[in-house]
Amino acid sequence: MTQPSYDVVAIGNAIVDILSPATDAFIADIGMTKGAMALVFSPEEADALYGKMGPGQEVSGGSAANTIAGMAALGGKCAFIGQVADDQLGAVFAHDIRAAGIRFDTEARAGSPTTGRCLIFVTPDGQRTMNTFLGASHYLPAEALDRALIADAKYLYLEGYLWDPEEPRAAMRAAIDVARAAGRKVAFTLSAEFVIDRHRDAFHQLIDAGEIDVLFGNEAEIVSLTQAADTEAAIAAIKDKVPLVVVTLSEQGACAIAGNERVQVPAAPVDKVVDTTGAGDLFAAGFLHGQAQGWGLERSLRLGAVCAAEVISHFGARPLADLKALAAEV
Ligand SMILES: Nc1ncnc2c1ncn2[C@@H]1O[C@H](COP(=O)(O)OP(=O)(O)OP(=O)(O)O)[C@@H](O)[C@H]1O
Ligand SMILES: O=C(O)C(=O)C[C@H](O)[C@H](O)CO
Numbered sequence: 001m002t003q004p005s006y007d008v009v010a011i012g013n014a015i016v017d018i019l020s021p022a023t024d025a026f027i028a029d030i031g032m033t034k035g036a037m038a039l040v041f042s043p044e045e046a047d048a049l050y051g052k053m054g055p056g057q058e059v060s061g062g063s064a065a066n067t068i069a070g071m072a073a074l075g076g077k078c079a080f081i082g083q084v085a086d087d088q089l090g091a092v093f094a095h096d097i098r099a100a101g102i103r104f105d106t107e108a109r110a111g112s113p114t115t116g117r118c119l120i121f122v123t124p125d126g127q128r129t130m131n132t133f134l135g136a137s138h139y140l141p142a143e144a145l146d147r148a149l150i151a152d153a154k155y156l157y158l159e160g161y162l163w164d165p166e167e168p169r170a171a172m173r174a175a176i177d178v179a180r181a182a183g184r185k186v187a188f189t190l191s192a193e194f195v196i197d198r199h200r201d202a203f204h205q206l207i208d209a210g211e212i213d214v215l216f217g218n219e220a221e222i223v224s225l226t227q228a229a230d231t232e233a234a235i236a237a238i239k240d241k242v243p244l245v246v247v248t249l250s251e252q253g254a255c256a257i258a259g260n261e262r263v264q265v266p267a268a269p270v271d272k273v274v275d276t277t278g279a280g281d282l283f284a285a286g287f288l289h290g291q292a293q294g295w296g297l298e299r300s301l302r303l304g305a306v307c308a309a310e311v312i313s314h315f316g317a318r319p320l321a322d323l324k325a326l327a328a329e330v
Contacts, residue, residue, distance in 0.1 A: 001183045006153035007076040007292040012064025013137040014082035015116040016089045018056040019315050022121035037130040037192050046133035049119050059316035060096035064159040066278045066317045070285025070307050072100045073323040079103035085136035089115035106144050109136050126273035138165040142174050150175050151182035154292050160191035163199050176211050187214035190221040207241050214244045216284050222247050248283050256297045265301040268309035278317025283308040303330045
């Protein structure tokens with residue numbers, strides 16, 4: 001087996017976030033569930049919601065794209081595959097990802113729908129409530145896969161959010177086959193409970209077939225996947241099926257379970273939690289970067305916690321601080 005040139009290639013939604021501060025009363029008035037991610041199915045609905053939003057800040061997002069941005073900021077060699085439309089937000093997304101040093105070759109798609117956008121309302125406690133219009137993201141065709149690139153990356157990283165639509169799901173299945181045939185590892189993030197509700201059986205099939213090497217989820221997601229009574233029961237149910245399971249525990253930190261080895265770390269300190277958007281994404285970035293460097297579980301978890309703490313200390317889900325400098329202290 002040849003040495004891969006890339007640390008990670010990710011496949012995910014290509015989304016630009018529009019973030020705005022909001023009060024709890026606003027979230028309730030508008031009928032959103034605080035802290036949740038809801039899908040917005042039509043551009044008209046997205047426009048109507050945008051019309052109700054206060055002044056916004058536009059920052060590239062997308063869960064797996066954020067993770068890749070974090071890994072690139074840590075010095076990893078990264079590539080991203082995701083679908084934007086041939087429009088202004090698509091150009092912004094492509095610019096930002098390439099400017100971060102990430103290889104991004106997926107051709108923009110002509111015509112409607114527009115590039116995906118995520119309207120994010122951030123309450124004074126730093127909690128984010130997301131409304132995502134997936135737009136062009138959902139049209140990622142299997143032909144967009146660069147098989148040689150996937151075979152040339154240590155890790156293939158996939159987001160559950162993209163499992164819903166048929167074309168990207170087929171693309172991700174094909175990517176898994178390419179990665180496995182090349183002897184690479186597959187990492188998968190569960191993304192959200194509503195995704196698991198729709199695809200629980202498919203996720204279990206992937207796991208039972210040994211297709212997933214690293215599984216990321218928060219407590220609610222791991223519990224939902226296993227339909228266990230609580231987090232501990234969920235870990236017990238999954239730990240012998242996936243070589244490495246990472247469970248994030250919000251302000252309690254995170255734990256990793258690899259066979260009989262289990263390590264837990266506390267959250268890294270944060271002066272003020274400004275916006276939790278991307279906490280899980282950047283945690284995954286730090287952890288996977290550590291793993292790609294051959295670090296042990298504890299040091300990888302600590303880097304995950306430091307990266308998550310950085311991203312929640314400001315608006316937007318892409319890192320602003322020098323992550324390499326932060327990593328040097330882990
Ligand atoms: N209040 C907090 N203080 C410090 N660190 C936090 C806090 N909330 C989250 N984190 C860090 O972020 C990591 C991920 O958080 P969490 O478990 O909430 O993931 P998540 O639900 O995927 O988040 P999100 O969906 O908002 O990205 C935690 O493991 C922790 O390191
Ligand atoms: O990645 C996705 O699919 C999302 O739904 C939205 C992301 O979590 C959001 O863009 C965060 O930056």
